[in-house]
Amino acid sequence: MSFTEPVKKTNGTIREVTLGSGDGAYVVGGETALPFHTFEGTMPHKPAIAMEVFDVAPEGWPAPLVDALGDVLADPVAWARACVDTYGADMICVQLASTDPHGNDADPEQAAATVRAVVDAVDVPVVVYGTGNAEKDTEVLKKVAETVTDTVLGLGPATEDNYKAITAAALGYGHVVIMESPIDVNMAKQLNILATQMGLPADRILIDPSIGAVGYGIEYAYTVMERLRLAALNQNDSMTQMPMICNLGKEAWRAKEARVGLDEEPTWGDHAKRGVLWEATTAISLTMSGADVLVMRHPEAVRLVRTAIDELAAG
Amino acid sequence: MPNVTFEPDDVTVHVKDGENLLRAAMMADVLVTASCGGDGTCGKCRMIVENGSVDTRGSSKLSKAQVAQGYVLACVTRVIGDVSVRIPPESRPGTAPSRARSGRVANTVLSADDCGARIPRRRDSAAIAKRVVTMTPPDLTDNVSDLTRLVQALRRQHKLTDVVIPIEAVRALPHIGRDGSWSVTALCAEPIGSAPMVSGFQPGDTTAASYGLAVDIGTTTAEVSLVDLNSGEVLASAAEYNAQVARGEDVITRVIASAKDDGLRDLQRLVIETISDLAHAVCSQANVSTDDVITYIAAGNTVMTHLFLGVSPEHIRMSPYIPAAARFPWVSARELGLPGHPGARVATIPCPASWLGGDIVAGVVASGLPWSEKLTLFVDIGTNGEIVLGNKDWLVACSCSAGPAFEGGGILNGMRAASGAIEQVRIDPTTLEPVILSIDNAKPLGICGSGLIDAVSELFMCGAIDRNGKLDADLDSPWIREGDYGLEYVLVGSEESGTGDAIVLTETDIENLIRAKAAIYAGISVLAESLDLSLDRVDEVIIAGGFGHYLDLERVMTIGMIPELPLERFSFIGNGSLLGACHAIRSREMLKRASKVAETVTYLELSVNAAFMESYISASFLPHTDTTLFPRSEQLLETHRMERVGS
Numbered sequence: 001m002s003f004t005e006p007v008k009k010t011n012g013t014i015r016e017v018t019l020g021s022g023d024g025a026y027v028v029g030g031e032t033a034l035p036f037h038t039f040e041g042t043m044p045h046k047p048a049i050a051m052e053v054f055d056v057a058p059e060g061w062p063a064p065l066v067d068a069l070g071d072v073l074a075d076p077v078a079w080a081r082a083c084v085d086t087y088g089a090d091m092i093c094v095q096l097a098s099t100d101p102h103g104n105d106a107d108p109e110q111a112a113a114t115v116r117a118v119v120d121a122v123d124v125p126v127v128v129y130g131t132g133n134a135e136k137d138t139e140v141l142k143k144v145a146e147t148v149t150d151t152v153l154g155l156g157p158a159t160e161d162n163y164k165a166i167t168a169a170a171l172g173y174g175h176v177v178i179m180e181s182p183i184d185v186n187m188a189k190q191l192n193i194l195a196t197q198m199g200l201p202a203d204r205i206l207i208d209p210s211i212g213a214v215g216y217g218i219e220y221a222y223t224v225m226e227r228l229r230l231a232a233l234n235q236n237d238s239m240t241q242m243p244m245i246c247n248l249g250k251e252a253w254r255a256k257e258a259r260v261g262l263d264e265e266p267t268w269g270d271h272a273k274r275g276v277l278w279e280a281t282t283a284i285s286l287t288m289s290g291a292d293v294l295v296m297r298h299p300e301a302v303r304l305v306r307t308a309i310d311e312l313a314a315g
Numbered sequence: 316m317p318n319v320t321f322e323p324d325d326v327t328v329h330v331k332d333g334e335n336l337l338r339a340a341m342m343a344d345v346l347v348t349a350s351c352g353g354d355g356t357c358g359k360c361r362m363i364v365e366n367g368s369v370d371t372r373g374s375s376k377l378s379k380a381q382v383a384q385g386y387v388l389a390c391v392t393r394v395i396g397d398v399s400v401r402i403p404p405e406s407r408p409g410t411a412p413s414r415a416r417s418g419r420v421a422n423t424v425l426s427a428d429d430c431g432a433r434i435p436r437r438r439d440s441a442a443i444a445k446r447v448v449t450m451t452p453p454d455l456t457d458n459v460s461d462l463t464r465l466v467q468a469l470r471r472q473h474k475l476t477d478v479v480i481p482i483e484a485v486r487a488l489p490h491i492g493r494d495g496s497w498s499v500t501a502l503c504a505e506p507i508g509s510a511p512m513v514s515g516f517q518p519g520d521t522t523a524a525s526y527g528l529a530v531d532i533g534t535t536t537a538e539v540s541l542v543d544l545n546s547g548e549v550l551a552s553a554a555e556y557n558a559q560v561a562r563g564e565d566v567i568t569r570v571i572a573s574a575k576d577d578g579l580r581d582l583q584r585l586v587i588e589t590i591s592d593l594a595h596a597v598c599s600q601a602n603v604s605t606d607d608v609i610t611y612i613a614a615g616n617t618v619m620t621h622l623f624l625g626v627s628p629e630h631i632r633m634s635p636y637i638p639a640a641a642r643f644p645w646v647s648a649r650e651l652g653l654p655g656h657p658g659a660r661v662a663t664i665p666c667p668a669s670w671l672g673g674d675i676v677a678g679v680v681a682s683g684l685p686w687s688e689k690l691t692l693f694v695d696i697g698t699n700g701e702i703v704l705g706n707k708d709w710l711v712a713c714s715c716s717a718g719p720a721f722e723g724g725g726i727l728n729g730m731r732a733a734s735g736a737i738e739q740v741r742i743d744p745t746t747l748e749p750v751i752l753s754i755d756n757a758k759p760l761g762i763c764g765s766g767l768i769d770a771v772s773e774l775f776m777c778g779a780i781d782r783n784g785k786l787d788a789d790l791d792s793p794w795i796r797e798g799d800y801g802l803e804y805v806l807v808g809s810e811e812s813g814t815g816d817a818i819v820l821t822e823t824d825i826e827n828l829i830r831a832k833a834a835i836y837a838g839i840s841v842l843a844e845s846l847d848l849s850l851d852r853v854d855e856v857i858i859a860g861g862f863g864h865y866l867d868l869e870r871v872m873t874i875g876m877i878p879e880l881p882l883e884r885f886s887f888i889g890n891g892s893l894l895g896a897c898h899a900i901r902s903r904e905m906l907k908r909a910s911k912v913a914e915t916v917t918y919l920e921l922s923v924n925a926a927f928m929e930s931y932i933s934a935s936f937l938p939h940t941d942t943t944l945f946p947r948s949e950q951l952l953e954t955h956r957m958e959r960v961g962s
Contacts, residue, residue: 160783186933186940193940194782 008033008040012236014229014292015203016045017176017243019091020125021151026090028206028292029243034229035290036312041233046313047287049302050091050127050295051083052249055114056098056106062259064275068299076114077121084122087299088306091125093247094118099140100131108143115144119151127154127178127293129247134161145169154178154245154293157208160191167195170204178245180208183220185227185240192239202238206245206293213251213258213282221246222289229290246286249297252279280304287312320399321345322365330394336362336369337389337752338865340402341739348408350811352737352753353390357811360389361406367398390756408743408750433683434898434905441544442903443504443610443660445522446473450497461488465501469513475503479512484658487516494518502609502658505903506645507910514647515658524607526550528594528655529896531674532586532615532623533557534566534698535722535731538893539593541601544610547901550601552893553593558585559622565698565719566618567632573622574629583625587652590623594654608655611648612900614664614892616672616699624651624663636669636920641913662906664899665913668920670714675701676913677895678859679710680905682888685912689854692839694877695891696721696764696860700835703916704842704853710916711846715838715927720824720831721764721860727800728818730761735813737766737806738865742773744955747792749806758813762806762820765866767828770820772870774804775937776955782937784825829935832876836939837930839878844926845919850878859891873948875938 016030028048033041057074072079076094083089094115098106119126128144130137141155142165156178158166163179170177179195181188188207196202209228211221225244231237252258258278261271268274279301283294287309296302319339320327328343337360340347351357358376364385371392373382389400448468451457459467462485469475491499495518502515525544531537538554559582562572573579590613598605613623617638621628624646626639648659664673675695684691686707693703698719703712723729723736730736735757741750751766753759762770774780779787779795786795786802794805800821807818843850856877858866866887872879888894899906921927933940938948 164781184932186929186936189933189940190782190936193936193942197782 005039008037010041010233012233012241014232014243015241017203017206019127019152019154019176024123024125024151026125032233034233035288038313038315043313045292046309047291048090048293049306050093050245050293051087051089051299051302052093052095052295052297053079053083053118054095054097055111056104058097062253062271062275063261064272065253065298067272077117080118080122083299084124087302089124089302091127091293092118092122093295094126094128095250096128096130096140096144099136101133101136103131105136108140111140112143112147115153116147119148119153125152125154127156127176127245127295129156129178129295132157134159138162138165141166142169145173145175149173152176154206156180156206156245157247158191158195160187163191163195164198167198167200171198171200176204176206178206178208179242180210183210183217183224185224185231188224188228189231189237189239192242196239202242205242207240207242208245208247211246211248211251211282211286213248213255214278214285215257216251216255218282218285222285225286225289225291243292244290245293245295246283246291247295248282248286249279249295252282252301253297276300276304280308284308317394318397319343319394320397322399322401324402333370333393333395335390335752335756336387336392336394336398336400338739339394340389341741341750341752344741345402346408346741346743346750347389347402347406348748349390349750349752350807351390352735352751352759352807352811352813353756354753354758355388355391355756356758358388359406361386361403362389362392363387363401363403364392365399365401368395369393369398370395390752408746408748433686434680435686439902439904441525441527441610441901442506442662442899442906443502443527444544445500445517445525445609446475446503447520447522448472448499448501450492450499452497461492465492465499465513469501469503473503475505475511477510478503479510481512481514484513484515491516491518502656502660504610504645504660506662507903507907508642509644512660514660515656517656521607524604526598526603526608527610527612527900528597528608529893529900530590530593530611530613530615531677531890531893531896532590532613532619533674533892534569534616534619535560535564537586537589537593538890539590539597540893540897541597541603541608542897542900544901549897550603551597553596553600555589555593557619558589561585564724566616569622570618570628570632573627579622579625579627582622584652586619586623591652591654598654605654606656608648609659610900611653611655611659611661612664612896612906613661614673614677614896614899616674617666617669618672620663620666620673631669634922636922638666638669641665641667642910662899664896664906664909667712667913667916668714668918670699671701671712671916671918673909673913674892675703675712676909676916677893677899678888678891679703679895679912679916680909681891681894681898682857682859684710684857685908687855690848690852691855691857692850692853693857693859694835694839696835696858698722698724700838702835702838702842704846704848705916710912711842711919712916713838713842713919713921715834715921717831717834718827720767720827723761723763723767725827726762726767726824727821728761728806729767729824730763732763732765735760736763737761737818738763738769739867740766740769740773740806742770742777742779744777747777747779747790747794747804749794749804751806759807759811759818760813761818767820767824768832768874768876769867769870770804770806771825771828771937772867772873774820774825775874776951778956779804780825780937784822784829784937786822786825829874829937832874833931833934833936835876836878836934837927838921840930840934841921841924841927842919844930851880853878853880854884856880856885857888857891858885859888872945873938873951875934875936875945875948879945879947
């Protein structure tokens with residue numbers, strides 16, 4: 001008698017969410033099985049990589065990042081082009097760091113203009129992240145939503161404190177909302193219920209579950225993401241069936257292990273490799289727990305992760 | 316029970332005799348403007364009595380012509396027999412279609428008799444009772460000692476063996492025996508699990524005057540009932556703030572206070588003083604001499620029981636949360652400083668765990684649960700929500716910290732359920748105008764637990780708050796405004812409030828209530844899950860605690876505090892702790908049953924239960940993150956939303 005591999009049947013499907021428009025439109029989600037379990041169901045879209053572009057030249061970044069990205073750091077448009085043309089990014093993630101009220105406190109109009117310029121410069125979808133300041137993000141993202149209306153943006157993070165205004169803006173201009181909750185299955189779900197009850201279609205939501213990098217709480221994020229996915233697939237829980245986006249570049253490069261050079265830690269080995277691996281390992285771990293969009297920073301980490309995803313998807 | 320019919324809504328509700336007409340309208344969900352809490356000053360709740368008779372008070376707000384037409388102010392009108400009233404259009408707060416429903420009845424609050432009926436009839440005697448002992452007088456041929464004579468008689472006449480008789484009693488015996496011509500009344504105490512004792516004597520037969528005091532030692536309020544041990548009747552009851560409140564409002568603060576220098580003695584003194592005052596009050600009320608009080612049975616939570624007996628509760632507070640004792644030995648009333656016969660004894664209802672006390676055990680016994688075949692859920696709603704699930708064969712319990720919201724604590728304008736506390740709230744869905752009723756129909760001073768539940772449920776149904784309890788800032792309503800603490804909902808304007816300031820509900824208040832209700836629901840669901848039991852299999856739900864007639868069960872379910880079950884499965888027991896103490900004082904079998912309940916109940920410690928936090932977060936939403944658990948609530952919400960969209 002031959003051995004038949006046991007196959008777990010699921011009841012639910014992750015929603016397909018479309019970002020961008022026209023030829024540049026990109027669909028994420030759509031899985032009917034756990035990540036890469038293609039023997040149990042389908043995974044119509046491989047996890048997408050959204051490469052980060054900052055609207056203001058980042059300061060104090062570790063050498064490996066500065067060395068890899070070099071002179072584009074001061075020019076968001078050139079940076080975005082390099083990500084798409086040279087590194088093959090599936091999407092661009094504009095980090096509106098300039099709007100931080102504790103930093104430059106740039107006005108919403110200026111931020112919106114940058115997003116406009118990036119959208120015009122590339123033919124891939126763009127997701128936009130504010131700084132996490134609920135009040136300022138509301139103003140900024142509203143402005144971005146109404147400035148860029150010819151394509152579907154991903155707008156976030158929308159939290160319990162500002163989801164109403166951001167959802168309203170996204171609703172009006174047809175954008176996708178990134179709902180951020182603090183590493184908790186129920187809170188992620190609650191935010192989705194609140195937003196859909198305002199009339200936002202469920203296929204215009206991405207879940208940002210809040211994640212930690214390797215060594216900095218990734219196991220919590222992993223478990224919560226896995227549980228969200230299990231609820232979505234096994235219990236057919238409609239309010240957990242949104243694709244997940246992980247804003248991981250900033251988390252990975254915040255880790256001391258990715259940041260410090262040999263001068264500070266002479267025994268930790270080659271800084272460039274170490275930083276790249278920290279980001280890549282974080283990203284690959286998160287794809288294993290259900291990430292559909294990975295927000296990443298280093299081109300070499302992006303290349304490594306893409307190779308891993310392709311090989312995993314090939315079975 | 317009288318029927319009250321409201322026209323033109325054409326709905327009828329059944330109310331208790333003498334019920335306030337405005338309350339009847341609230342019960343029927345007939346919306347009538349009322350902003351003064353029901354003290355007759357706003358003059359808005361006008362109704363026209365068309366048939367039947369009512370008892371009403373005149374009001375300067377009504378003209379002679381109106382009075383002649385049958386106009387009354389509903390809040391100062393009581394229902395006498397069946398009555399039919401018409402609501403004039405000017406008494407309606409808005410234009411919303413009526414949500415009124417017929418056939419609703421007041422919550423069944425079980426009376427002492429109702430409870431009695433749930434408990435098997437016992438004819439046994441009290442655990443502490445007076446027994447007449449008749450001895451053969453001594454002579455030269457029968458020259459055994461007085462004590463031996465007594466012990467022999469006790470064994471022959473009352474089947475009491477191995478009786479402990481302390482030296483104080485022996486000292487009194489020679490005189491009392493001879494004064495009573497060798498017939499004496501002995502104060503016999505028969506504790507559960509230890510030797511019987513005779514703690515004193517009286518000459519002759521004094522059994523006619525045997526009284527006991529049942530005591531509920533609440534963290535906030537102490538309540539005492541005087542019970543005639545011969546008839547079993549409750550002669551008088553009284554309640555008073557526990558004087559320990561001055562040392563902190565909650566249990567934890569008291570535990571901390573007890574650990575300070577002399578703190579324990581101070582706290583014990585305070586509660587003893589409170590109970591002594593109450594004992595004197597009920598005795599004088601019933602014209603009973605305190606000397607004839609021979610027993611106290613006290614039920615309290617574990618910390619209160621410790622403090623009452625002067626035992627340090629400090630280790631209850633810290634992991635691994637260990638109490639000094641679960642079952643305490645009986646003590647002399649005199650030693651504690653309580654009034655009564657010098658031989659009077661004090662027993663306490665055992666406390667199964669640090670956070671599951673004798674009050675709950677007493678409540679469980681009073682509700683008849685330990686004899687019931689039905690799967691019963693017993694919920695005591697307070698700062699600590701205690702939940703017991705089981706039937707006559709098994710009991711499982713847990714305790715969850717709900718915070719003080721249900722008692723008005725942590726709420727900006729919150730107060731205890733005392734006179735002037737808003738206890739019922741209805742909100743017009745079109746204008747968001749509140750309709751309020753306060754306890755004793757007094758000028759409103761604040762809001763208590765049931766009012767808070769009503770208000771949040773109404774705001775939710777009206778769409779004025781979202782599922783997170785956040786007020787909708789975009790709603791154009793004079794009742795929603797920016798206050799000192801962010802957005803707030805105005806329940807009572809400053810001109811109509813008894814405090815001179817507006818009574819409002821802030822978003823923080825709503826959040827606190829949601830947390831409190833989430834803790835209760837999480838406790839219930841974790842308990843059921845731990846037994847792999849579906850909550851719809853619960854046959855009966857008994858709700859204990861201060862909430863009674865006016866806690867609106869449908870609204871309690873709407874906010875997701877208790878599982879959605881058919882209303883007829885619910886009953887209210889009021890102060891179950893006191894009721895249980897009364898049962899235990901009348902019958903030793905009952906006291907024994909209470910001990911057995913305390914021994915057999917399985918306690919689930921939620922502080923180490925990972926599922927609890929999970930359940931708590933998912934319940935911290937209106938009504939619940941898993942909306943399939945509350946289909947009725949979701950359906951109501953849908954209907955109301957349609958109404959608003961249509962209006």
